[in-house]
Amino acid sequence: MVNALEVSHLTVAFGKTTIIEDLSFDVKTGSSLAIIGPNGSGKTVLFKALIGALPSRGAVRWAPGTKIGYVPQKLDIERDLPLTGLEFLRARAEVARAPQEEATRALGLVDLPPETAAQPIGTLSGGQFQRLLLAFALMGHPTVLLFDEPTAGVDEPGQEEIYGLFGRLKREEGLTLLIISHELTLVYRNADNVLCLSRRRAWLGPPVSILTPERLQEAYGAPAHFHVHGDR
Amino acid sequence: MSLPAASDLLLPLGMAAAAGLIGSIAVMRRMTLASDAISHVALPGITAAMLIGANPVAGGFVALVLGALLVWSVEQKTRVPTEAIIGVVFSAALAIGSMLASGEELIEALFGAARRPSPAEAAVGLLAAAAVIVFAVRARSRLVITLVSPDLARTIGINVARTNLVFLLAFALTVALGLRYLGVLLMGSLIIIPAATGKLLARSLSGMRRVSVGSAMGSMLAGSLAAPALGVERGPLVIAASAAFFFASLLRRQET
Numbered sequence: 001m002v003n004a005l006e007v008s009h010l011t012v013a014f015g016k017t018t019i020i021e022d023l024s025f026d027v028k029t030g031s032s033l034a035i036i037g038p039n040g041s042g043k044t045v046l047f048k049a050l051i052g053a054l055p056s057r058g059a060v061r062w063a064p065g066t067k068i069g070y071v072p073q074k075l076d077i078e079r080d081l082p083l084t085g086l087e088f089l090r091a092r093a094e095v096a097r098a099p100q101e102e103a104t105r106a107l108g109l110v111d112l113p114p115e116t117a118a119q120p121i122g123t124l125s126g127g128q129f130q131r132l133l134l135a136f137a138l139m140g141h142p143t144v145l146l147f148d149e150p151t152a153g154v155d156e157p158g159q160e161e162i163y164g165l166f167g168r169l170k171r172e173e174g175l176t177l178l179i180i181s182h183e184l185t186l187v188y189r190n191a192d193n194v195l196c197l198s199r200r201r202a203w204l205g206p207p208v209s210i211l212t213p214e215r216l217q218e219a220y221g222a223p224a225h226f227h228v229h230g231d232r
Numbered sequence: 233m234s235l236p237a238a239s240d241l242l243l244p245l246g247m248a249a250a251a252g253l254i255g256s257i258a259v260m261r262r263m264t265l266a267s268d269a270i271s272h273v274a275l276p277g278i279t280a281a282m283l284i285g286a287n288p289v290a291g292g293f294v295a296l297v298l299g300a301l302l303v304w305s306v307e308q309k310t311r312v313p314t315e316a317i318i319g320v321v322f323s324a325a326l327a328i329g330s331m332l333a334s335g336e337e338l339i340e341a342l343f344g345a346a347r348r349p350s351p352a353e354a355a356v357g358l359l360a361a362a363a364v365i366v367f368a369v370r371a372r373s374r375l376v377i378t379l380v381s382p383d384l385a386r387t388i389g390i391n392v393a394r395t396n397l398v399f400l401l402a403f404a405l406t407v408a409l410g411l412r413y414l415g416v417l418l419m420g421s422l423i424i425i426p427a428a429t430g431k432l433l434a435r436s437l438s439g440m441r442r443v444s445v446g447s448a449m450g451s452m453l454a455g456s457l458a459a460p461a462l463g464v465e466r467g468p469l470v471i472a473a474s475a476a477f478f479f480a481s482l483l484r485r486q487e488t
Contacts, residue, residue: 048383051383051386052386053383053386068387069387070383070387072381072383072384075380075381077380078262080431081260082260082431082434082435082436082437082440083260083380083436083437084437087376087436087437087438088377090373091372091373091374091376092373092388094373095373095374095388095389095390096388120435120436121380133384136384137387140387140388
Protein backbone atom coordinates (compact mmCIF):
# COMPACT_ATOMS: atom_id res chain seq x y z
CA MET A 1 0.00 0.00 0.00
CA VAL A 2 1.36 3.40 -1.00
CA ASN A 3 -0.57 5.08 1.77
CA ALA A 4 0.36 4.53 5.39
CA LEU A 5 -3.00 5.88 6.47
CA GLU A 6 -6.35 6.41 4.78
CA VAL A 7 -9.05 8.31 6.64
CA SER A 8 -12.48 8.62 5.10
CA HIS A 9 -15.54 10.43 6.39
CA LEU A 10 -14.26 10.52 9.98
CA THR A 11 -16.64 12.09 12.48
CA VAL A 12 -15.94 12.43 16.20
CA ALA A 13 -18.57 13.80 18.57
CA PHE A 14 -18.93 14.15 22.33
CA GLY A 15 -22.64 14.01 23.03
CA LYS A 16 -24.15 16.70 20.84
CA THR A 17 -20.88 18.54 20.21
CA THR A 18 -19.25 17.53 16.95
CA ILE A 19 -15.49 18.06 17.07
CA ILE A 20 -14.51 16.55 13.73
CA GLU A 21 -16.99 16.25 10.90
CA ASP A 22 -16.66 14.18 7.74
CA LEU A 23 -12.87 14.45 7.51
CA SER A 24 -11.06 12.53 4.74
CA PHE A 25 -7.33 12.48 3.97
CA ASP A 26 -4.50 10.10 3.07
CA VAL A 27 -0.90 10.01 4.26
CA LYS A 28 1.74 8.51 1.95
CA THR A 29 4.16 6.01 3.45
CA GLY A 30 7.41 7.71 4.42
CA SER A 31 5.99 11.22 4.18
CA SER A 32 5.39 13.79 6.88
CA LEU A 33 2.08 15.44 7.56
CA ALA A 34 1.81 18.49 9.79
CA ILE A 35 -1.56 19.13 11.41
CA ILE A 36 -2.19 22.76 12.24
CA GLY A 37 -5.20 24.78 13.31
CA PRO A 38 -6.46 27.00 16.09
CA ASN A 39 -7.06 25.75 19.64
CA GLY A 40 -10.18 23.64 19.85
CA SER A 41 -10.13 22.66 16.18
CA GLY A 42 -9.80 18.98 17.13
CA LYS A 43 -6.13 18.21 16.43
CA THR A 44 -5.55 16.12 19.56
CA VAL A 45 -9.00 14.57 19.23
CA LEU A 46 -8.04 13.50 15.70
CA PHE A 47 -4.93 11.73 17.05
CA LYS A 48 -6.94 9.99 19.73
CA ALA A 49 -9.45 8.80 17.14
CA LEU A 50 -6.57 7.56 14.93
CA ILE A 51 -5.14 5.42 17.75
CA GLY A 52 -8.59 4.14 18.66
CA ALA A 53 -8.74 5.85 22.06
CA LEU A 54 -11.94 7.69 21.15
CA PRO A 55 -15.06 6.31 19.50
CA SER A 56 -15.58 7.67 15.99
CA ARG A 57 -17.62 7.13 12.85
CA GLY A 58 -16.17 6.72 9.37
CA ALA A 59 -13.10 4.68 8.49
CA VAL A 60 -9.49 4.84 9.72
CA ARG A 61 -7.36 2.40 7.71
CA TRP A 62 -3.70 1.86 8.58
CA ALA A 63 -1.47 -0.03 6.12
CA PRO A 64 -1.05 -3.71 7.08
CA GLY A 65 1.78 -4.18 9.58
CA THR A 66 1.67 -0.58 10.78
CA LYS A 67 3.22 -0.03 14.21
CA ILE A 68 2.20 3.24 15.81
CA GLY A 69 4.40 5.29 18.12
CA TYR A 70 2.40 7.96 19.92
CA VAL A 71 3.84 10.92 21.80
CA PRO A 72 1.06 12.72 23.67
CA GLN A 73 1.05 16.45 24.29
CA LYS A 74 1.21 16.39 28.05
CA LEU A 75 0.35 13.92 30.74
CA ASP A 76 -1.13 14.64 34.11
CA ILE A 77 1.68 13.25 36.29
CA GLU A 78 2.04 13.94 40.00
CA ARG A 79 5.44 15.39 40.88
CA ASP A 80 6.02 12.76 43.54
CA LEU A 81 4.95 9.73 41.51
CA PRO A 82 7.58 7.14 42.47
CA LEU A 83 8.54 5.99 38.99
CA THR A 84 11.83 6.78 37.26
CA GLY A 85 12.21 7.38 33.54
CA LEU A 86 14.25 4.22 33.16
CA GLU A 87 11.66 2.14 35.05
CA PHE A 88 8.98 3.52 32.74
CA LEU A 89 10.96 2.45 29.64
CA ARG A 90 11.80 -0.93 31.15
CA ALA A 91 8.10 -1.52 31.80
CA ARG A 92 7.57 -0.80 28.10
CA ALA A 93 10.25 -3.38 27.20
CA GLU A 94 8.69 -5.97 29.51
CA VAL A 95 5.22 -5.54 28.01
CA ALA A 96 6.70 -6.01 24.53
CA ARG A 97 8.84 -8.94 25.80
CA ALA A 98 11.86 -7.06 24.45
CA PRO A 99 15.29 -7.16 26.11
CA GLN A 100 15.86 -4.53 28.81
CA GLU A 101 18.75 -3.05 26.74
CA GLU A 102 16.07 -1.63 24.43
CA ALA A 103 15.42 1.02 27.10
CA THR A 104 19.07 2.11 27.06
CA ARG A 105 19.13 2.14 23.26
CA ALA A 106 16.03 4.34 23.11
CA LEU A 107 17.54 6.80 25.61
CA GLY A 108 20.56 7.06 23.31
CA LEU A 109 18.35 7.76 20.28
CA VAL A 110 16.78 10.80 21.98
CA ASP A 111 19.99 11.94 23.76
CA LEU A 112 18.59 11.64 27.26
CA PRO A 113 21.47 11.14 29.76
CA PRO A 114 21.19 8.12 32.11
CA GLU A 115 21.31 10.35 35.21
CA THR A 116 18.25 12.24 33.91
CA ALA A 117 16.42 8.99 33.20
CA ALA A 118 17.11 7.92 36.79
CA GLN A 119 14.92 10.79 38.09
CA PRO A 120 11.21 10.37 38.91
CA ILE A 121 9.23 11.23 35.76
CA GLY A 122 7.19 13.91 37.55
CA THR A 123 10.34 15.95 38.21
CA LEU A 124 11.60 16.04 34.60
CA SER A 125 11.41 19.32 32.67
CA GLY A 126 8.95 19.62 29.78
CA GLY A 127 11.66 18.97 27.18
CA GLN A 128 13.18 16.05 29.12
CA PHE A 129 9.79 14.41 29.65
CA GLN A 130 8.99 14.77 25.98
CA ARG A 131 12.23 13.05 25.04
CA LEU A 132 11.35 10.26 27.43
CA LEU A 133 7.95 9.85 25.76
CA LEU A 134 9.64 9.87 22.36
CA ALA A 135 12.04 7.17 23.57
CA PHE A 136 8.99 5.20 24.79
CA ALA A 137 7.42 5.50 21.32
CA LEU A 138 10.62 4.58 19.47
CA MET A 139 11.15 1.43 21.55
CA GLY A 140 8.40 -0.31 19.63
CA HIS A 141 10.25 0.29 16.31
CA PRO A 142 7.21 2.15 14.96
CA THR A 143 6.50 2.61 11.27
CA VAL A 144 4.36 5.66 11.99
CA LEU A 145 5.02 8.31 14.61
CA LEU A 146 2.19 10.51 15.92
CA PHE A 147 3.62 13.50 17.75
CA ASP A 148 1.37 16.00 19.51
CA GLU A 149 3.10 19.40 19.78
CA PRO A 150 6.73 18.27 19.76
CA THR A 151 7.97 21.81 20.31
CA ALA A 152 5.60 23.03 23.03
CA GLY A 153 7.68 24.36 25.93
CA VAL A 154 10.95 23.66 24.11
CA ASP A 155 13.41 26.48 23.34
CA GLU A 156 14.32 27.31 19.77
CA PRO A 157 17.59 25.36 19.46
CA GLY A 158 15.71 22.43 21.04
CA GLN A 159 12.98 22.72 18.42
CA GLU A 160 15.52 22.60 15.60
CA GLU A 161 17.07 19.56 17.24
CA ILE A 162 13.73 17.74 17.42
CA TYR A 163 12.97 18.42 13.78
CA GLY A 164 16.51 17.34 12.93
CA LEU A 165 15.81 14.05 14.71
CA PHE A 166 12.53 13.67 12.79
CA GLY A 167 14.33 14.19 9.49
CA ARG A 168 16.86 11.52 10.44
CA LEU A 169 14.15 9.03 11.50
CA LYS A 170 12.26 9.66 8.30
CA ARG A 171 15.33 9.16 6.10
CA GLU A 172 16.97 6.28 7.95
CA GLU A 173 13.99 4.31 9.21
CA GLY A 174 11.46 5.28 6.52
CA LEU A 175 9.14 6.53 9.26
CA THR A 176 5.84 8.16 8.40
CA LEU A 177 5.33 11.25 10.57
CA LEU A 178 2.12 12.91 11.74
CA ILE A 179 2.89 16.03 13.72
CA ILE A 180 0.58 18.47 15.44
CA SER A 181 2.31 21.83 15.61
CA HIS A 182 1.84 25.52 16.21
CA GLU A 183 5.28 26.33 14.83
CA LEU A 184 4.31 27.30 11.32
CA THR A 185 7.88 28.20 10.37
CA LEU A 186 9.11 24.71 11.21
CA VAL A 187 6.08 23.17 9.53
CA TYR A 188 6.78 25.16 6.38
CA ARG A 189 10.35 23.93 6.21
CA ASN A 190 9.90 20.32 7.30
CA ALA A 191 6.49 18.95 6.37
CA ASP A 192 5.63 17.35 3.02
CA ASN A 193 1.96 18.10 3.51
CA VAL A 194 -0.16 20.21 5.82
CA LEU A 195 -3.62 19.42 7.15
CA CYS A 196 -5.18 22.60 8.42
CA LEU A 197 -8.18 22.07 10.67
CA SER A 198 -10.60 24.79 11.67
CA ARG A 199 -13.95 24.54 13.36
CA ARG A 200 -15.72 24.84 10.06
CA ARG A 201 -13.65 22.90 7.56
CA ALA A 202 -10.26 21.39 6.70
CA TRP A 203 -7.65 21.93 4.00
CA LEU A 204 -4.95 19.51 2.84
CA GLY A 205 -1.98 20.23 0.61
CA PRO A 206 1.71 21.04 0.45
CA PRO A 207 2.87 23.85 2.81
CA VAL A 208 3.25 26.32 -0.01
CA SER A 209 -0.45 26.11 -0.87
CA ILE A 210 -1.84 25.83 2.68
CA LEU A 211 0.34 28.27 4.58
CA THR A 212 -0.86 31.35 2.77
CA PRO A 213 -1.93 34.48 4.66
CA GLU A 214 -5.48 34.23 3.28
CA ARG A 215 -5.91 30.57 4.20
CA LEU A 216 -4.52 31.09 7.69
CA GLN A 217 -6.70 34.13 8.22
CA GLU A 218 -9.71 32.02 7.30
CA ALA A 219 -8.71 29.09 9.53
CA TYR A 220 -7.54 31.03 12.56
CA GLY A 221 -9.92 33.94 12.25
CA ALA A 222 -6.92 36.25 12.78
CA PRO A 223 -3.70 36.95 10.90
CA ALA A 224 -1.09 34.23 11.64
CA HIS A 225 2.56 35.02 11.06
CA PHE A 226 5.45 32.81 10.23
CA HIS A 227 8.94 33.16 8.79
CA VAL A 228 9.39 31.49 5.43
CA HIS A 229 13.17 31.74 5.49
CA GLY A 230 13.60 31.12 9.18
CA ASP A 231 16.65 33.37 9.23
CA ARG A 232 15.90 35.52 12.25
CA MET B 233 0.27 -14.72 77.82
CA SER B 234 1.45 -16.69 74.79
CA LEU B 235 3.10 -15.70 71.55
CA PRO B 236 1.45 -16.86 68.31
CA ALA B 237 3.03 -19.88 66.62
CA ALA B 238 5.00 -19.30 63.42
CA SER B 239 2.33 -21.11 61.38
CA ASP B 240 -0.30 -18.73 62.75
CA LEU B 241 1.71 -15.82 61.36
CA LEU B 242 2.10 -17.23 57.86
CA LEU B 243 -1.35 -16.23 56.60
CA PRO B 244 -1.39 -12.72 58.14
CA LEU B 245 2.08 -12.01 56.74
CA GLY B 246 1.17 -13.30 53.27
CA MET B 247 -1.92 -11.13 53.41
CA ALA B 248 0.15 -8.10 54.44
CA ALA B 249 2.56 -8.66 51.52
CA ALA B 250 -0.39 -8.82 49.11
CA ALA B 251 -1.84 -5.65 50.67
CA GLY B 252 1.49 -3.81 50.31
CA LEU B 253 1.79 -4.72 46.61
CA ILE B 254 -1.81 -3.98 45.64
CA GLY B 255 -1.68 -0.81 47.75
CA SER B 256 1.34 0.51 45.79
CA ILE B 257 -0.67 0.42 42.58
CA ALA B 258 -3.84 1.75 44.25
CA VAL B 259 -1.99 4.78 45.67
CA MET B 260 -0.25 5.44 42.34
CA ARG B 261 -3.68 5.27 40.68
CA ARG B 262 -4.84 7.98 43.13
CA MET B 263 -7.33 5.62 44.73
CA THR B 264 -6.32 6.51 48.29
CA LEU B 265 -9.78 7.52 49.44
CA ALA B 266 -11.68 5.26 47.06
CA SER B 267 -9.85 2.18 48.37
CA ASP B 268 -11.12 2.73 51.87
CA ALA B 269 -14.65 3.26 50.65
CA ILE B 270 -14.61 0.15 48.45
CA SER B 271 -13.66 -2.06 51.41
CA HIS B 272 -16.87 -0.95 53.17
CA VAL B 273 -18.99 -2.73 50.59
CA ALA B 274 -17.96 -6.04 52.18
CA LEU B 275 -20.18 -5.34 55.19
CA PRO B 276 -23.61 -6.03 53.63
CA GLY B 277 -22.13 -9.18 52.08
CA ILE B 278 -20.82 -10.40 55.45
CA THR B 279 -24.06 -9.71 57.31
CA ALA B 280 -26.21 -11.19 54.56
CA ALA B 281 -24.06 -14.35 54.63
CA MET B 282 -24.47 -14.54 58.41
CA LEU B 283 -28.24 -14.25 58.06
CA ILE B 284 -28.44 -17.20 55.69
CA GLY B 285 -25.79 -19.17 57.58
CA ALA B 286 -23.10 -18.98 54.88
CA ASN B 287 -19.38 -18.26 55.32
CA PRO B 288 -19.14 -14.52 56.15
CA VAL B 289 -15.81 -14.01 54.35
CA ALA B 290 -17.24 -15.61 51.20
CA GLY B 291 -20.25 -13.28 51.49
CA GLY B 292 -17.93 -10.30 51.88
CA PHE B 293 -15.92 -11.40 48.85
CA VAL B 294 -19.01 -11.65 46.66
CA ALA B 295 -20.07 -8.14 47.69
CA LEU B 296 -16.54 -6.83 47.02
CA VAL B 297 -16.49 -8.35 43.53
CA LEU B 298 -19.79 -6.63 42.79
CA GLY B 299 -18.30 -3.39 44.15
CA ALA B 300 -15.20 -3.80 41.97
CA LEU B 301 -17.41 -4.35 38.90
CA LEU B 302 -19.33 -1.20 39.75
CA VAL B 303 -16.18 0.92 40.08
CA TRP B 304 -14.84 -0.57 36.86
CA SER B 305 -17.98 0.19 34.86
CA VAL B 306 -17.96 3.77 36.19
CA GLU B 307 -14.27 4.13 35.26
CA GLN B 308 -15.05 3.04 31.68
CA LYS B 309 -17.31 6.05 31.27
CA THR B 310 -14.95 8.94 31.67
CA ARG B 311 -17.59 11.58 32.00
CA VAL B 312 -19.16 10.24 35.19
CA PRO B 313 -17.85 11.68 38.48
CA THR B 314 -16.27 8.52 39.90
CA GLU B 315 -15.43 10.09 43.26
CA ALA B 316 -19.00 11.08 44.02
CA ILE B 317 -20.46 7.71 43.03
CA ILE B 318 -17.90 5.80 45.07
CA GLY B 319 -18.54 8.02 48.09
CA VAL B 320 -22.31 7.62 47.96
CA VAL B 321 -22.62 3.95 47.00
CA PHE B 322 -20.09 2.64 49.47
CA SER B 323 -21.28 4.68 52.42
CA ALA B 324 -24.78 3.42 51.66
CA ALA B 325 -23.38 -0.15 51.65
CA LEU B 326 -21.99 0.43 55.14
CA ALA B 327 -25.36 1.73 56.34
CA ILE B 328 -27.33 -1.19 54.86
CA GLY B 329 -24.83 -3.69 56.22
CA SER B 330 -25.11 -2.26 59.74
CA MET B 331 -28.90 -2.48 59.62
CA LEU B 332 -28.72 -6.19 58.82
CA ALA B 333 -26.36 -7.12 61.66
CA SER B 334 -26.72 -7.29 65.43
CA GLY B 335 -24.30 -5.74 67.95
CA GLU B 336 -21.65 -8.42 68.46
CA GLU B 337 -21.64 -9.58 64.83
CA LEU B 338 -21.34 -6.01 63.66
CA ILE B 339 -18.27 -5.29 65.78
CA GLU B 340 -16.70 -8.52 64.51
CA ALA B 341 -17.39 -7.65 60.87
CA LEU B 342 -16.13 -4.10 61.27
CA PHE B 343 -12.97 -4.81 63.26
CA GLY B 344 -12.20 -8.50 62.65
CA ALA B 345 -12.43 -11.55 64.89
CA ALA B 346 -9.81 -13.14 67.12
CA ARG B 347 -10.84 -16.70 66.20
CA ARG B 348 -8.27 -18.92 64.50
CA PRO B 349 -9.16 -19.86 60.91
CA SER B 350 -9.88 -23.51 60.17
CA PRO B 351 -7.16 -25.35 58.20
CA ALA B 352 -9.33 -25.14 55.09
CA GLU B 353 -9.83 -21.40 55.53
CA ALA B 354 -6.11 -20.92 56.10
CA ALA B 355 -5.29 -22.90 52.92
CA VAL B 356 -7.75 -20.91 50.80
CA GLY B 357 -6.40 -17.68 52.31
CA LEU B 358 -2.78 -18.57 51.53
CA LEU B 359 -3.69 -19.50 47.96
CA ALA B 360 -5.54 -16.23 47.49
CA ALA B 361 -2.63 -14.22 48.93
CA ALA B 362 -0.24 -16.05 46.60
CA ALA B 363 -2.52 -15.33 43.63
CA VAL B 364 -2.60 -11.61 44.43
CA ILE B 365 1.19 -11.48 44.87
CA VAL B 366 1.83 -13.32 41.58
CA PHE B 367 -0.59 -11.00 39.75
CA ALA B 368 0.90 -7.82 41.25
CA VAL B 369 4.42 -8.89 40.24
CA ARG B 370 3.60 -10.23 36.78
CA ALA B 371 1.24 -7.42 35.73
CA ARG B 372 3.31 -4.57 37.22
CA SER B 373 4.53 -3.18 33.89
CA ARG B 374 1.08 -3.21 32.32
CA LEU B 375 -0.44 -1.62 35.43
CA VAL B 376 2.21 1.11 35.64
CA ILE B 377 1.98 2.14 31.98
CA THR B 378 -1.82 2.14 32.18
CA LEU B 379 -1.84 4.42 35.21
CA VAL B 380 0.63 6.83 33.61
CA SER B 381 -1.42 7.06 30.40
CA PRO B 382 -4.22 4.78 29.17
CA ASP B 383 -3.67 6.17 25.65
CA LEU B 384 0.00 5.16 25.61
CA ALA B 385 -0.97 1.77 27.01
CA ARG B 386 -3.42 1.27 24.13
CA THR B 387 -0.84 2.11 21.49
CA ILE B 388 1.45 -0.66 22.75
CA GLY B 389 -1.32 -3.23 22.70
CA ILE B 390 -2.34 -3.27 26.38
CA ASN B 391 -6.01 -4.06 26.93
CA VAL B 392 -6.70 -1.15 29.29
CA ALA B 393 -10.22 -2.16 30.30
CA ARG B 394 -9.15 -5.71 31.13
CA THR B 395 -6.04 -4.58 33.02
CA ASN B 396 -8.16 -2.26 35.18
CA LEU B 397 -10.77 -4.94 35.79
CA VAL B 398 -8.24 -7.56 36.88
CA PHE B 399 -6.58 -5.00 39.16
CA LEU B 400 -9.89 -4.14 40.84
CA LEU B 401 -10.71 -7.83 41.29
CA ALA B 402 -7.27 -8.43 42.84
CA PHE B 403 -7.97 -5.46 45.08
CA ALA B 404 -11.32 -6.99 46.11
CA LEU B 405 -9.63 -10.32 46.82
CA THR B 406 -7.00 -8.60 48.98
CA VAL B 407 -9.67 -6.85 51.05
CA ALA B 408 -11.54 -10.15 51.45
CA LEU B 409 -8.33 -11.78 52.70
CA GLY B 410 -8.08 -9.32 55.54
CA LEU B 411 -11.72 -9.34 56.62
CA ARG B 412 -11.28 -11.97 59.32
CA TYR B 413 -8.19 -10.38 60.85
CA LEU B 414 -8.79 -6.69 60.45
CA GLY B 415 -12.44 -6.33 59.54
CA VAL B 416 -14.15 -4.08 57.03
CA LEU B 417 -13.06 -0.75 58.48
CA LEU B 418 -9.40 -1.53 58.98
CA MET B 419 -8.51 -3.67 55.94
CA GLY B 420 -8.68 -0.74 53.54
CA SER B 421 -6.17 0.99 55.82
CA LEU B 422 -3.66 -1.86 55.61
CA ILE B 423 -3.74 -1.54 51.83
CA ILE B 424 -3.40 2.24 51.80
CA ILE B 425 -1.24 3.34 54.75
CA PRO B 426 1.93 1.29 53.99
CA ALA B 427 1.67 2.27 50.30
CA ALA B 428 1.28 5.93 51.26
CA THR B 429 4.42 5.54 53.39
CA GLY B 430 6.16 4.06 50.36
CA LYS B 431 5.14 6.98 48.17
CA LEU B 432 6.43 9.40 50.79
CA LEU B 433 9.86 7.82 51.06
CA ALA B 434 10.59 6.34 47.64
CA ARG B 435 11.58 7.99 44.37
CA SER B 436 11.34 4.83 42.29
CA LEU B 437 8.77 2.10 41.77
CA SER B 438 11.04 -0.60 43.14
CA GLY B 439 11.73 1.54 46.22
CA MET B 440 8.04 2.16 46.77
CA ARG B 441 7.23 -1.54 46.62
CA ARG B 442 10.00 -2.40 49.09
CA VAL B 443 8.85 0.21 51.64
CA SER B 444 5.17 -0.62 51.13
CA VAL B 445 5.53 -4.40 51.52
CA GLY B 446 8.08 -4.00 54.34
CA SER B 447 5.93 -1.67 56.40
CA ALA B 448 2.74 -3.71 55.81
CA MET B 449 4.47 -6.92 56.95
CA GLY B 450 6.27 -5.12 59.79
CA SER B 451 3.01 -3.66 61.08
CA MET B 452 1.29 -7.02 60.85
CA LEU B 453 4.12 -8.71 62.74
CA ALA B 454 4.29 -5.98 65.40
CA GLY B 455 0.49 -6.02 65.88
CA SER B 456 0.31 -9.82 66.03
CA LEU B 457 3.10 -10.09 68.59
CA ALA B 458 1.98 -7.18 70.74
CA ALA B 459 -1.75 -8.02 70.80
CA PRO B 460 -1.55 -10.98 73.26
CA ALA B 461 0.95 -9.10 75.44
CA LEU B 462 -1.21 -5.99 75.67
CA GLY B 463 -4.48 -7.94 75.79
CA VAL B 464 -6.07 -5.98 72.93
CA GLU B 465 -7.38 -6.94 69.48
CA ARG B 466 -4.83 -7.41 66.73
CA GLY B 467 -6.51 -5.34 63.99
CA PRO B 468 -6.39 -1.89 65.59
CA LEU B 469 -2.80 -2.51 66.75
CA VAL B 470 -1.69 -3.42 63.21
CA ILE B 471 -3.20 -0.23 61.80
CA ALA B 472 -1.76 1.87 64.63
CA ALA B 473 1.68 0.42 63.86
CA SER B 474 1.36 1.18 60.13
CA ALA B 475 0.21 4.72 60.94
CA ALA B 476 3.26 5.09 63.22
CA PHE B 477 5.51 4.08 60.28
CA PHE B 478 3.75 6.65 58.13
CA PHE B 479 4.21 9.53 60.60
CA ALA B 480 7.81 8.58 61.26
CA SER B 481 8.52 8.73 57.51
CA LEU B 482 6.67 12.05 57.28
CA LEU B 483 9.03 13.48 59.91
CA ARG B 484 12.02 12.00 58.16
CA ARG B 485 11.02 13.46 54.85
CA GLN B 486 10.56 16.91 56.37
CA GLU B 487 14.09 16.74 57.80
CA THR B 488 15.67 15.98 54.42
